[in-house]
Amino acid sequence: MKIETLKQRLKKERPMKSVTLRIPEDVVEDLKEIAPLLGFSGYQPLIRAYIGQGLRQDLEKLEQNNFLELIDSLKRQGVEEKVINNALAEITATLP
Structure with missing residues (x-):
């Protein structure tokens, strides 16, 4: 996930939207019981x-799949694996 997107999602005062969701009563009761135990x-x-x-988790999987597809595409287009590995090393060195 991009850092800026993550920062936006961590803000407490994000706009909220009400939705209606039907959940079985026993699940709601379990949620009510476990919520305070989890803080x-x-x-x-x-x-x-x-x-x-x-x-x-799903967004991360999708981003990873797109990333792997990009690497495969670069290889098919003749970009040397050494160049790809150098680029990956450069990118991962800048990650927090």
């Missing part, structure tokens, strides 16, 4: 955390 003020923040966690 959440209620079950709705816990649901948001679960959704956010799953979304971040």
